Every structure is written in structure tokens, then in C-alpha cells.
Amino acid sequence: MPVTAVRLGGRPDLPLMVLVPSLGTSVTALWGQAARLLADDFQLVGIDLPGHGHDRSAPTGLTMADLAADVLATVDRVTDSLQPVPFHYAGDSVGGAIGLQLLLDAPSRVLSASLLCTGARIGTEESWRERMVTVTASGTPAMVAGSSQRWFGPGFLEREPEVGGALLHSLSDAGDAGYVAVCEALATFDVRDRLDEIAAPVLAVAGSEDVATPVAGLDQIAEGVQDGRLVVLDGVGHLAPVEAVEETARLVRAHALGEPLDAPEPDAPEPAAPAAGDDLTRADVRAAGMQVRRAVLGDAHVDRAVAATTDLTADFQSLITEYAWGSIWTRPGLDRRSRSLITLTALVARGHHEELAMHVRAARTNGLTVDEIKECLLQTAIYCGVPDANTAFRIAQQVLADELG
Numbered sequence: 001m002p003v004t005a006v007r008l009g010g011r012p013d014l015p016l017m018v019l020v021p022s023l024g025t026s027v028t029a030l031w032g033q034a035a036r037l038l039a040d041d042f043q044l045v046g047i048d049l050p051g052h053g054h055d056r057s058a059p060t061g062l063t064m065a066d067l068a069a070d071v072l073a074t075v076d077r078v079t080d081s082l083q084p085v086p087f088h089y090a091g092d093s094v095g096g097a098i099g100l101q102l103l104l105d106a107p108s109r110v111l112s113a114s115l116l117c118t119g120a121r122i123g124t125e126e127s128w129r130e131r132m133v134t135v136t137a138s139g140t141p142a143m144v145a146g147s148s149q150r151w152f153g154p155g156f157l158e159r160e161p162e163v164g165g166a167l168l169h170s171l172s173d174a175g176d177a178g179y180v181a182v183c184e185a186l187a188t189f190d191v192r193d194r195l196d197e198i199a200a201p202v203l204a205v206a207g208s209e210d211v212a213t214p215v216a217g218l219d220q221i222a223e224g225v226q227d228g229r230l231v232v233l234d235g236v237g238h239l240a241p242v243e244a245v246e247e248t249a250r251l252v253r254a255h256a257l258g259e260p261l262d263a264p265e266p267d268a269p270e271p272a273a274p275a276a277g278d279d280l281t282r283a284d285v286r287a288a289g290m291q292v293r294r295a296v297l298g299d300a301h302v303d304r305a306v307a308a309t310t311d312l313t314a315d316f317q318s319l320i321t322e323y324a325w326g327s328i329w330t331r332p333g334l335d336r337r338s339r340s341l342i343t344l345t346a347l348v349a350r351g352h353h354e355e356l357a358m359h360v361r362a363a364r365t366n367g368l369t370v371d372e373i374k375e376c377l378l379q380t381a382i383y384c385g386v387p388d389a390n391t392a393f394r395i396a397q398q399v400l401a402d403e404l405g
Helices: 027-038 064-079 094-105 125-138 140-150 161-173 176-187 192-197 215-224 245-257 282-297 299-307 314-325 336-350 353-365 370-383 386-404
Strands: 004-009 016-020 043-048 087-092 110-116 202-207 228-233
Touching: 004 027, 004 064, 004 353, 016 027, 016 064, 016 094, 027 043, 027 087, 027 161, 027 245, 043 064, 064 094, 064 176, 087 094, 094 110, 094 176, 094 192, 110 245, 125 140, 125 176, 140 161, 140 176, 192 215, 202 215, 202 245, 215 228, 228 245, 282 299, 282 314, 282 353, 336 353, 336 370, 336 386, 353 370, 353 386, 370 386
Parallel strands: 016 043, 016 087, 087 110, 110 202, 202 228
Antiparallel strands: 004 043
16 A cells, blocks of 8 residues: 555544655655644545655556545544545645545545646646656655745745655655656546536645646646536645645635634633633633543543542642643633643653653644654654653654554
8 A cells, every 4th residue: 555644633533634745755744734734624644655754655657536545544543433534634745635535536535636736737747757767766855946946836936945854855865766656646647527526625726936736737626526626826836735824724714614614703812721820810811721631532531531530539630721721821922732742842851751652642632743753752862861862752652553553
């Protein structure tokens, strides 16, 4: 199965959304930022293409139908359900092409599709086969210079050098054979004459500056399917999920939830959870703490803790809810992802292994990727000690294995 699933956040009880990247990028590099904005509403499963990101496969003779079938099988393996789970879908470039193939081959499985910077036919067979020859001879690093010009809208690399650099690094790090295999699938892909078979709601998102998959191709999709709509993002090139993170996340969320796509007028900001230092009663702080505790640890965990409370432990439960969750986790100075990283480090340093397992799960809820947890634990190996990190990796591996089923 030459694709690999990557958990990108969200609780398992939320609607499933599958995110697929473009040729040359990993799903974490392309979709990671947008995924954090979608994690409150969806369980997010990303897909790394053959030879990309976490995937090291090197298939041959690959077609778009093969890729779509592999994505479907991978989703089924990750969800581990007795019945096939329908899902929302969002894909960029070849990710969008895979989405179109899924809509044709497995229409009952796709609830909605957001297809970004893509086409029902991308490029020409000759151009893809020329690229296959280049990469076979010189490797994926040979594609970096050209991609840095094709991928991004004007000024993006100057504004976001780290983000752009990470994407170009994922290209140079991609396996040559996997990259060539995806090119081969693109070389023979053409579903322009089948668009009218697609009944699921489709959102086509184009970048106004995209030279690889111009607006006309996205308009063709929106007009050709039975229920389609086109949105054009000004100043955006070929990688909308990073060039317009917030707008991409907003559009994908609204489309999947059946909400209006037009940006709403800004409302008055919702009041933030009360934090320590405000003019609040202890009951207010405790209530705010319980709200955050449930959001981070999950209702099931908190309900078990509350149900197990005795006369001996009642004051302690109030203490941690009021002071840890109500006075610290509610503070606006750090986001929850950052607090999760700090908490993991502290628990490794002190050897609090039961709490560490709980907070690895909490870190995933707070939007940390598996890669980010790994980097945090590698950091602890230097500053807390290799034996402590060794134990932490063992605990994290078990927690994440249980999560992935």
C-alpha cells in the first residue's frame, strides 16, 4: 500500500476529514498549519504520497485509480471500523486529482470534496514523462529551483522563508522512485469527460497566480460537476494551504459543514476563558479550569476522574482544576500547543510516566503532530537525559500506536 497515514489532530468522535498534499510535499509541511485550525471540528487524517514525507515506498506502473484505492484502503485501516466510514476530503494539486478519482470510483465514501490548485487534467503526458526522466537521472533536488518559481505567489518566499524552505526541503527529501511513480499517475490522468458523473458537493479553490493549474481548470471542475462552486484566492500560487492558511481552513470547514462560503462580517470577539488575575471568584476560576481540562483531556477522562473522587481526593481534584487548569492553562500568553510541549518536557524530566502518557494524548488533542512530539522528546534526550527520553519514547510509542489502532 504505497501511501502512509499521518494523524493531524482532532478527536476520534468528530467527523473524519482526509487531507492530501501536492506532488513533492509532505502532508505535514503542506497541511499542518491549516490542520490546526480544523482540528476543533474534524478528526484529521493526512496522507503522505509514495516516497514523500513518512512514506518510503517506490511503486511502479502507478495510476490515479491506484492512488485513490490506496488512500481508501489506508483510511479504512486507520479508522478500523466494522463499516466503511464516509469522510470529507481536501487535496491540493495531485491531491485534488486523487479526490476527483475517489469521487468517481467510490462516490458513497466522499461526503464533500475541497479540491485546491488542481485540474481534471494537469499538464500533458509528454511534460510528465520528461520530468520522470529528469528525476530518474538527477534526483528530486533537480526540481527545487523550478518549483520555487512555480509553487508560490509573488513575494511569498520573502514573507515566509521558513515555511517555503520547509516545503522545498520536503521536495528535495522525497524519494526519486516515489516521485516518479506519482508523475506516472499524473501522465495518464484525464477525467474531464467524466465530471458530470460527480454528485457530491465540490468546492474548487484556485490561486489567481497559479501557473501550474490555472483558474480555468478549477472553473472547469466547478462547472462540470453536478454541485460545484469556484473560489479564487487573490495573490496565491499553487500551494493554497500554506499561502492562505486561514482562508483555506475557513473555506474547507464551511464547505464540509454546509455553511455559507462567503466570509461573515466580524462579530464581537467571544469572551476568553477567565484567567488568573481577573476579578473572579474561586468558583469562576474552577469552572473555567474544568472547561479547559475537558477540552484538553477529553470528557471521558475527566468523567472517570470525577466519578472516582472520594472524600480523601476531593480537595486535591479541586486544587488541580482550580490552579493547574483554571489559573495556568487558561492564561492567554501561550497557546495550548506550546503548553503541551512544555508539559511533556517537564514530565519527562521528573519521570512522571503515568501523567506523560495522558499528556501525549492531550498533545494530540491540542494539535501537535507525531513529528512534533518526536522532536520534543529528542530535545529532552539532550537536556533531561537519554534514559529519561528512552522511557518517554516507549510510552509515547504505545500511546500513539493505540491511537492509530
